[in-house]
Amino acid sequence: MQEKLTTAEKRVPLTRVPAGKKVKVTELPMGGGSRGRLAGMGIVPGVEIKLILAHPLKGPIVVELDGNTVAIGHNLARRIMVDEQ
Structure with a gap:
């Protein structure tokens, strides 16, 4: 029997999402400066984003x-928690 995953179990860092997948930002566990930079790009909890490209080697x-394309550094992206849909 297959169990349903809880919301916390579906939550993963953005860096673990495969290219082409749409996800919903659920949490930004970071300081105010980083959170502010992301908010300036439109990346806030609740927004849906699509991973276009993950460059190799971090x-x-x-x-x-x-409709906008945004690049995020790997170290910042790994702290963006998303819900895979």
């Missing part, structure tokens, strides 16, 4: 939201 992560 390079930037490229996402699309509201």
Whole structure:
């Protein structure tokens, strides 16, 4: 019998999402400066984003939201928690 995953179990860092997948930002567990930078790009809890490209060797992560493409550094992207849909 397959068990339903809880919300916490579905939550993963953005860096673990495969390219082409749409996800919902659920949590930004970081300081105010980083959170403010992300908010300036439109990345806030509740927004849906699509991972376009994850560069190898911990390079930037490229996402699309509201028709715009945004690049996020790997260290910042790994702290963005998302819910896989």
